[in-house]
Amino acid sequence: MKQKGKLLLVGGLIISYFVSCEDNFDIPILSDSEIKQIITALPKNVVYPTNNLYSNEKDELGKMLYWDPILSGNKDVACVTCHHPQLGYADGLKFSQGVGGVGMGEARSGGSLTRRNAPTIINTAFTGIDISGNYNPLDAPMFWDSRASSLEDQAGGPPLSMEEMRGDAISEEHIIDIIIQRLELIPEYKTMFLQAYGDEEISEERIFKAIATYERGIIANNSRFDQYMNGDLTAMTDHEVQGMNAFIQVGCADCHSGPMFSDYKLHSIGVPDNVYPPDEGAGSYDFRTPTLRNLSITGPYMHNGIHATLEEVMQFYEDVGENDEGNDNINSNLNYSQLDPEIRDLQLDDEHFDAIIAFLKTLDDYSFDKTIPQKVPSGLPVGGNIK
Numbered sequence: 001m002k003q004k005g006k007l008l009l010v011g012g013l014i015i016s017y018f019v020s021c022e023d024n025f026d027i028p029i030l031s032d033s034e035i036k037q038i039i040t041a042l043p044k045n046v047v048y049p050t051n052n053l054y055s056n057e058k059d060e061l062g063k064m065l066y067w068d069p070i071l072s073g074n075k076d077v078a079c080v081t082c083h084h085p086q087l088g089y090a091d092g093l094k095f096s097q098g099v100g101g102v103g104m105g106e107a108r109s110g111g112s113l114t115r116r117n118a119p120t121i122i123n124t125a126f127t128g129i130d131i132s133g134n135y136n137p138l139d140a141p142m143f144w145d146s147r148a149s150s151l152e153d154q155a156g157g158p159p160l161s162m163e164e165m166r167g168d169a170i171s172e173e174h175i176i177d178i179i180i181q182r183l184e185l186i187p188e189y190k191t192m193f194l195q196a197y198g199d200e201e202i203s204e205e206r207i208f209k210a211i212a213t214y215e216r217g218i219i220a221n222n223s224r225f226d227q228y229m230n231g232d233l234t235a236m237t238d239h240e241v242q243g244m245n246a247f248i249q250v251g252c253a254d255c256h257s258g259p260m261f262s263d264y265k266l267h268s269i270g271v272p273d274n275v276y277p278p279d280e281g282a283g284s285y286d287f288r289t290p291t292l293r294n295l296s297i298t299g300p301y302m303h304n305g306i307h308a309t310l311e312e313v314m315q316f317y318e319d320v321g322e323n324d325e326g327n328d329n330i331n332s333n334l335n336y337s338q339l340d341p342e343i344r345d346l347q348l349d350d351e352h353f354d355a356i357i358a359f360l361k362t363l364d365d366y367s368f369d370k371t372i373p374q375k376v377p378s379g380l381p382v383g384g385n386i387k
Helices: 056-067 150-156 162-166 170-186 187-197 204-216 224-229 237-249 310-321 351-362
Strands: 007-010 013-016 018-020 026-028
Touching: 026 237, 056 187, 056 204, 150 204, 162 170, 170 187, 170 204, 187 204, 224 237, 237 351, 310 351
Parallel strands: none
Antiparallel strands: 007 013, 018 026
């Protein structure tokens, strides 16, 4: 018989009963206050940088720029090409296929192959948030190697990348000037910059501030987990609650903590290589902890998309925690001692898989903005060559 965990107040201490479920394992149920010191709900509102405050006009300008392939060297790739709302603001591929590609998601063919999986844009507005809800949007590590520190910085990266947007016909040194020249020839963009900034000047800084403003509005902060943590105890099942407690107590939350389920730190966890030469991230195979929100629609997983399912991800972590150095699931270029202590201390077992995955799915929230503009000011195909 399935029983829900109960709490007793004894001598000022909260005592938890074990919960017994059909999974054939027991896990202690933590109190709400204990859980909220480790993982918790996202806030209702987004913080905007003091040097890039929100306005409707800037948001609309950013949306047009995000969807307009005029920002790419060959005018065939837009930001949305690899971060599309129908694919959870990712692209559903192991590695993004940029310049020269045609189609979207698994149907995309050709194009320059990047070396990393495209992370979702959803909730990047909250990157850097701590367990108390505090964060500085200008000190928010972006990209798998944390090489950018804000959405404004991040937005400026892909147009410079030969594989992602620039192509090889225009140099990195000249691409931004050419983009600005293109935009200055389009009356609608000049009007939109005037409305957003008070004059018609088009600059690199203004372009990427507008895109960042639009991206900060792509949020999903009302998942069933958020509802549960905000007091609706019917929002999650007993099975999912058990998975949440297992997630914390086997060690997943040592790195995947806070409202975004990330500590935003760089870790070496032993993900196998699937590119040559090997991608060592920020060095020594260090990659930033990703969010775990909306996993159901943002696979494949890891920095190189090597795992297609959440079950594969669970198996990888179990292998690492068991110190199974001979397993092909672990990067052969790393000794076990080189992995982060947090990953080596994992106590994950396959009996936990179903409950933890069930819990992870409570972090899904599909209420983010999915609107697609009918046209963009350049007159180019909306989103680039994605049809």
